[in-house]
Amino acid sequence: MQELIERRCSKLLKDAVDSATTDIHIKPDKTTYTVSFRSFQSLRQVAQIPFELGDRMIAYFKYLSLLDMSEKRKPQTGSFQFPIEVHQYYFRISTLPSVLARESIVIRVMPESTARSIHELAAFRDSARLLEKLAESRQGLILLTGPTGCGKSTTLYSLLKHCNERLNRNIITLEDPVERKNDAILQIQVNERAGLSYATGLKAILRHDPDIIMIGEIRDTDTAQIAVRAALTGHLVFSTIHARHSVGSLYRLHDLGVSHEEMTQTLIAVAAQRIVPVYPEIGEDKAVHKALYEILHGERLEEALLSAKRQVPYALPESLSFAGQYREGVKIGAIEPAETSAKDYLV
Incomplete structure (x- = not known):
């Protein structure tokens, strides 16, 4: 199961980078998590995932960011580095508790490591x-x-x-x-x-x-x-x-x-x-x-x-x-x- 979670998280990050996404949103609804990508100020829905899978993916992202994985009642922020193909990318994560007793997270995709002119x-x-x-x-x-x-x-x-x-x-x-x-x-x-x-x-x-x-x-x-x-x-x-x-x-x-x-x-x-x-x-x-x-x-x-x-x-x-x-x-x-x-x- 853990290997599946890591593959799903890796694919999500790669899809975001490939589509020039600036922010990944994972937000709980009544029955599922909704995954959306923000690209150039426009937010579009890309997937819906079951609660069990979404909970595990959020826990994995919190683990990568050195956040308290058991804390779901308070907002947390952190960042992590992740390899995609031959490049290292940086990501910033923000978590928020919701009234649905599940967390909403936003992952900011950091720009490439070398600043452009x-x-x-x-x-x-x-x-x-x-x-x-x-x-x-x-x-x-x-x-x-x-x-x-x-x-x-x-x-x-x-x-x-x-x-x-x-x-x-x-x-x-x-x-x-x-x-x-x-x-x-x-x-x-x-x-x-x-x-x-x-x-x-x-x-x-x-x-x-x-x-x-x-x-x-x-x-x-x-x-x-x-x-x-x-x-x-x-x-x-x-x-x-x-x-x-x-x-x-x-x-x-x-x-x-x-x-x-x-x-x-x-x-x-x-x-x-x-x-x-x-x-x-x-x-x-x-x-x-x-x-x-x-x-x-x-x-x-x-x-x-x-x-x-x-x-x-x-x-x-x-x-x-x-x-x-x-x-x-x-x-x-x-x-x-x-x-x-x-x-x-x-x-």
Whole structure:
């Protein structure tokens, strides 16, 4: 039976990797577990499995992640490494108890171990060049935002790769968990059980003479304040924040206790992103998925900050917005048209 469980789990992980899945969902229903894959922000059901088999598969994934296999009443998080064909992949697991007395789990498929160049990720070269230029700033705060599964962390790792290769600076990351290991930089993993939170970890990092700090996510007031303080004291800080668009990130920061003056002094840029199907060469018939970036910086950022302070809506020029870039890409044949409108596609 155990050999069967291991084969089923291995096949599930391989199927996820082969289909460019970002998250595997195993959720209990009334009579079975439903297995779904999230790919490029879309969730699709791929299988239903009996409770007995699902319970054993969940237990096996918890075993791989060094989680407490007997604990089913509390949420747990962990990560594990697993070989698929000739490559090693990293996976992050999150468990939640449900009212059905069974656990729901989500397994995040980590990106490949080697970070790709921002030019490989971006749909348009101008966006890639601008992000690289912004990443070479001496100090300040650069934020990535967008929905789950849109590739924010992948972009951050790409920018860190650029900084590490082009700049002679001390780079330290604080992540929950570390999504891609890089021996060239110092990476720290949040461990709440050991008392290492984002807030306590950032305080310790500031005493370690960093030039560049990457924070996995600004998720609370303490983390936001320490990130701002780091940016104010001569460090370049990268992080992600949850907001639908670049302008929305300013309001999210305000909700987390960051003042207008602090944003004005620290923010270098806010880049929201979405994944779209792009033709590598105009005229090709097979699309690959790449990132559109809506980048708020310079005068546009100043205008948006002033509008936010006055509580007046601010809209980016059409050419810089997601919808404008999308329409232009479709017009020149670089982006595959969606069945829905550009506005619906990029929400």
